[in-house]
Amino acid sequence: MIEVALVGIGKIAVDQHVPAISASRDWELAATVSRHGTVAGVTAYDDFDEMLAERPDIRVVSLCVPPVPRFSYAARAIAAGRHVMLEKPPGATLSECHALEAMAREAGVSLYATWHSRQADKVATARAWLAERSLRKLEIRWREDVRYWHPGQDWVFEAGGLGVFDPGINALSILTEILPVPVHLAEAELDFPENRETPIAARGRFRHPDGAEMGFDFDWLEPGTPVWTIEAETESGTMRLENGGGALWIDGAEAEALPGLSGEYPRLYARMAELVASGQSEVDLAPLRHVADAFLIGRRRTVAPFHW
Numbered sequence: 001m002i003e004v005a006l007v008g009i010g011k012i013a014v015d016q017h018v019p020a021i022s023a024s025r026d027w028e029l030a031a032t033v034s035r036h037g038t039v040a041g042v043t044a045y046d047d048f049d050e051m052l053a054e055r056p057d058i059r060v061v062s063l064c065v066p067p068v069p070r071f072s073y074a075a076r077a078i079a080a081g082r083h084v085m086l087e088k089p090p091g092a093t094l095s096e097c098h099a100l101e102a103m104a105r106e107a108g109v110s111l112y113a114t115w116h117s118r119q120a121d122k123v124a125t126a127r128a129w130l131a132e133r134s135l136r137k138l139e140i141r142w143r144e145d146v147r148y149w150h151p152g153q154d155w156v157f158e159a160g161g162l163g164v165f166d167p168g169i170n171a172l173s174i175l176t177e178i179l180p181v182p183v184h185l186a187e188a189e190l191d192f193p194e195n196r197e198t199p200i201a202a203r204g205r206f207r208h209p210d211g212a213e214m215g216f217d218f219d220w221l222e223p224g225t226p227v228w229t230i231e232a233e234t235e236s237g238t239m240r241l242e243n244g245g246g247a248l249w250i251d252g253a254e255a256e257a258l259p260g261l262s263g264e265y266p267r268l269y270a271r272m273a274e275l276v277a278s279g280q281s282e283v284d285l286a287p288l289r290h291v292a293d294a295f296l297i298g299r300r301r302t303v304a305p306f307h308w
Contacts, residue, residue, distance in 0.1 A: 061085070087114060117244055119265075142168050142229075164200055196305070
């Protein structure tokens with residue numbers, strides 16, 4: 001069993017990380033670090049450095065804190081010789097992610113930048129299908145209600161919080177996983193509420209090396225049922241990923257998942273166990289590069305203020 005400390009006990013930690021760790025034969029949740037949350041039966045700390053000092057037996061730190069403070073936590077964990085698992089996005093900037101990768105390499109520990117949506121049940125099937133076909137068109141629609149998914153969490157609208165790209169980067173992580181060739185952003189338009197520092201909606205187009213039409217539409221004010229869909233048209237059929245990669249239709253017929261472990265976070269922790277055992281790291285920053293490019297080249301529109 002690999003002992004892990006979970007840092008940041010919020011909704012994502014409670015709903016996803018804790019159940020995945022508890023159900024795994026590879027992992028034991030040995031401690032938590034949080035100013036507000038705890039997990040029943042698990043030693044709780046409210047000071048990260050105290051945990052590192054008192055628990056040298058804990059080999060892995062899994063970080064569920066927001067992106068802006070994450071670099072400091074990860075750097076301290078690596079300096080203490082711990083393997084580190086990063087929630088998405090892996091950092092607030094590309095530069096700090098590269099810095100962490102270099103730190104981990106020098107310290108001889110594993111660093112894993114996780115993208116949970118890549119582990120959705122039908123993503124691997126979609127990747128295999130697209131690998132054998134020529135893409136003509138692809139459209140992403142990722143629309144949900146921020147009031148439901150991040151109620152009262154002002155950090156998502158503060159600088160570094162990513163705004164609508166917090167969920168949108170999930171779509172970009174799937175996109176960069178299923179496409180057989182890399183693409184880059186060609187244009188974007190970002191809607192900033194006049195009282196907020198990050199966008200609440202965004203649209204954009206990609207440049208595909210073979211000329212396929214590709215675009216995205218992200219919105220954080222979608223009422224009712226969320227829309228998490230990627231639709232692709234090829235020279236020999238169509239594909240539609242829905243429910244964030246949990247459902248897949250090919251030419252109108254529902255497709256099966258490839259065999260293997262079920263569940264996004266169980267798969268993430270299984271992969272982390274492999275990386276620790278092999279002494280390797282996995283830090284793919286392609287989704288974050290698309291977000292950075294959107295902030296660099298995107299036209300900015302000021303829209304109505306947002307209030308909870």
